[in-house]
Amino acid sequence: MSQEDKNITWQQHNVTKEMRQKLHGHKSFVLWFTGLSGSGKSTIASEVEKMLYKRNHSTMLLDGDNVRHGLNKDLSFSKDARTENIRRIGEVTKLFVESGTIVLVAAISPIAADRDAVRSLLSKEEFVEVYIDCSLIECEKRDPKGLYKKVREGLITNFTGISDPYEAPVSPEIIVKTDLLGVNECAEQVINYLVSKKYIS
Numbered sequence: 086m087s088q089e090d091k092n093i094t095w096q097q098h099n100v101t102k103e104m105r106q107k108l109h110g111h112k113s114f115v116l117w118f119t120g121l122s123g124s125g126k127s128t129i130a131s132e133v134e135k136m137l138y139k140r141n142h143s144t145m146l147l148d149g150d151n152v153r154h155g156l157n158k159d160l161s162f163s164k165d166a167r168t169e170n171i172r173r174i175g176e177v178t179k180l181f182v183e184s185g186t187i188v189l190v191a192a193i194s195p196i197a198a199d200r201d202a203v204r205s206l207l208s209k210e211e212f213v214e215v216y217i218d219c220s221l222i223e224c225e226k227r228d229p230k231g232l233y234k235k236v237r238e239g240l241i242t243n244f245t246g247i248s249d250p251y252e253a254p255v256s257p258e259i260i261v262k263t264d265l266l267g268v269n270e271c272a273e274q275v276i277n278y279l280v281s282k283k284y285i286s
C-alpha cells in the first residue's frame with residue numbers, strides 16, 4: 086500500500102536542508118564505513134569525526150554496535166535482520182543529512198544491495214562509501230572484542246566473513262587499507278578526499 090493510500094501526505098516546512106547547511110557552514114552527507122568486524126570501522130570513523138569536530142563541523146557517528154543497544158535492539162544477525170538494521174540506520178542517516186549534519190556510519194553492512202538501497206535514499210553526492218579494507222587474517226589477529234575467539238570456540242554462529250557473507254564494495258568512493266596504514270594516515274586519507282572533492286574546505 087502506498088503512503089497516499091494510507092492518507093499520509095508529505096509536509097513542507099519553512100526551514101529547508103539548504104538553510105540548515107548554511108547555518109552549519111558546510112554541506113551535509115554521510116561517510117558510510119563498511120568492512121569486516123575488527124577491520125577498523127569504529128576506530129577510523131571516530132578519528133575522522135574528531136578531525137571534523139576540530140574543524141568546527143557538526144557531526145553524528147552512528148555505530149552499528151551502539152545502535153543495536155537501542156533503536157535496533159530487537160534485531161538479530163539473520164540476513165533479514167541485517168537488512169532491516171541497515172534500512173533503519175539508512176533512514177536515520179537521511180534525517181541527519183536533512184538536519185545539515187555530517188553523518189558517519191560504522192556498520193558492517195555486509196550486503197551490497199542494502200548499502201545501495203541507502204545510497205538511493207540520498208542524492209548522488211550525499212553518499213560516500215568508505216571501504217575499510219583489511220584481511221580476515223589481520224581482523225582475527227586483532228580480535229579487539231574477542232569475538233573471533235568465540236566464533237572458533239563455536240559460541241557464535243553466522244559470523245560475518247566466516248560463516249556469513251561479506252560483499253566488498255565494487256566501486257566505493259574511498260578504499261582505506263587499515264592493514265597497511267596507521268590509524269592517523271587512514272583518517273587523513275578520508276579527510277583529504279573530502280577536501281579534494283570540496284565536501285569540506
Ligand SMILES: Nc1ncnc2c1ncn2[C@@H]1O[C@H](COP(=O)(O)OS(=O)(=O)O)[C@@H](OP(=O)(O)O)[C@H]1O
Nearest residue numbers: 122123149150162167170192193194195243244245
Ligand atoms: N554474528 C555476528 N556477525 C557480525 N558481527 C556480530 C555478530 N554478532 C555480534 N556482532 C557484533 O555486532 C557488530 C556488528 O553490528 P552491525 O550492526 O554493524 O552489523 S550488520 O551491519 O547488521 O551486519 C560487530 O561490531 P564490529 O566488530 O564493530 O563490526 C560485533 O561487535
Ligand SMILES: Nc1ncnc2c1ncn2[C@@H]1O[C@H](COP(=O)(O)OP(=O)(O)O)[C@@H](O)[C@H]1O
Nearest residue numbers: 122123124125126127128227229263266267268
Ligand atoms: N590502521 C588501523 N585502522 C584502524 N584500526 C586499527 C589500525 N591498526 C590497528 N587497528 C586496531 O584494530 C582494531 C579495530 O577495531 P574496531 O575499530 O572496533 O573495528 P570495527 O569497528 O571494524 O569492528 C582496534 O583495536 C584498532 O586499534
